Amino acid sequence: MAALVSVWLVSSLLHMINSCTLSNSEPKEVTGYTGGSVILPCSCSDPQATPQKLQWRAADRDWTDIFPPNSPNMDPQYRDRVQVLNSASPGNMSLLLSNLTESDEGTYRCETGDQNYKDIQLCVEGCSLSDSGPNEVTGYIGGSVILPCSCSDIQRKPQNIKWFVFNKHSTVIFPPNSPDVNPRYRARVQVLNSASPGNISLLLSNLTESDTGAYRCTIGPGMNKEIKLSVKAEEETRKLEPQQRVDRERGGPQSKNRSQRIPIQ
Numbered sequence: 001m002a003a004l005v006s007v008w009l010v011s012s013l014l015h016m017i018n019s020c021t022l023s024n025s026e027p028k029e030v031t032g033y034t035g036g037s038v039i040l041p042c043s044c045s046d047p048q049a050t051p052q053k054l055q056w057r058a059a060d061r062d063w064t065d066i067f068p069p070n071s072p073n074m075d076p077q078y079r080d081r082v083q084v085l086n087s088a089s090p091g092n093m094s095l096l097l098s099n100l101t102e103s104d105e106g107t108y109r110c111e112t113g114d115q116n117y118k119d120i121q122l123c124v125e126g127c128s129l130s131d132s133g134p135n136e137v138t139g140y141i142g143g144s145v146i147l148p149c150s151c152s153d154i155q156r157k158p159q160n161i162k163w164f165v166f167n168k169h170s171t172v173i174f175p176p177n178s179p180d181v182n183p184r185y186r187a188r189v190q191v192l193n194s195a196s197p198g199n200i201s202l203l204l205s206n207l208t209e210s211d212t213g214a215y216r217c218t219i220g221p222g223m224n225k226e227i228k229l230s231v232k233a234e235e236e237t238r239k240l241e242p243q244q245r246v247d248r249e250r251g252g253p254q255s256k257n258r259s260q261r262i263p264i265q
Contacts, residue, residue, distance in 0.1 A: 020044035020051035020091060022118050034126045035157030035197055037098040042110035042118050044091030051112035056095050059107040067095060101159055102126050127151035127158040127198055129225050136228045144205040147227045149217035151198030158219035161200050166214040174202060207231050
């Protein structure tokens with residue numbers, strides 16, 4: 001009997017040692033940006049403690065399961081977008097949520113059992129187009145030109161990006177895999193947002209005079225910017241060698257032989 005009591009005491013003690021008490025030192029409000037990722041923080045006070053269970057839920061109209069991914073009640077819109085970062089520390093239950101949309105904004109709950117939970121408020125900020133940058137640009141036949149368009153905060157990635165050209169009709173020119181894209185622009189357009197997700201300026205290459213016209217950068221209903229492009233023939237001064245151009249700007253080439261004064265004997 002005494003042996004059974006001892007085993008029970010040891011088991012209870014181990015349970016108390018390994019049980020998870022949620023930490024209160026982490027932020028309860030976090031901000032993410034559309035198209036990006038965010039970490040919803042949740043962890044045990046002891047990072048090596050193991051929670052009895054782990055469940056993440058989102059407060060929509062009702063609490064919806066979003067983790068673990070094999071939950072029968074998991075909301076399919078979160079599938080393949082959530083990951084728990086506890087590979088190094090079993091007590092780290094923080095959730096990585098990727099490919100953010102504005103509809104992801106709301107309250108999320110980390111649960112570890114026995115009414116032990118923590119709520120985190122997620123704010124998702126989207127892109128508003130910047131008014132800065134020129135509205136008219138000039139390019140030259142055979143060259144390339146950048147049509148400027150960006151979010152006010154270049155770290156905010158818009159959910160949708162489309163570029164149009166307006167000639168007689170409105171025509172899609174980006175993205176290139178769009179089913180209604182004008183084939184004349186395919187392989188000639190590229191958005192320059194590899195370093196800054198909010199930079200959605202368009203690089204248009206192999207210019208022709210027929211590319212002259214109005215272009216529109218669109219990220220959603222009522223959210224657009226128009227740029228007028230003029231394509232001209234290569235100017236003569238652009239063909240000159242750099243030194244020739246400098247000489248012309250100075251009024252002619254400088255003579256290498258300067259006149260010398262001969263002293264009077």
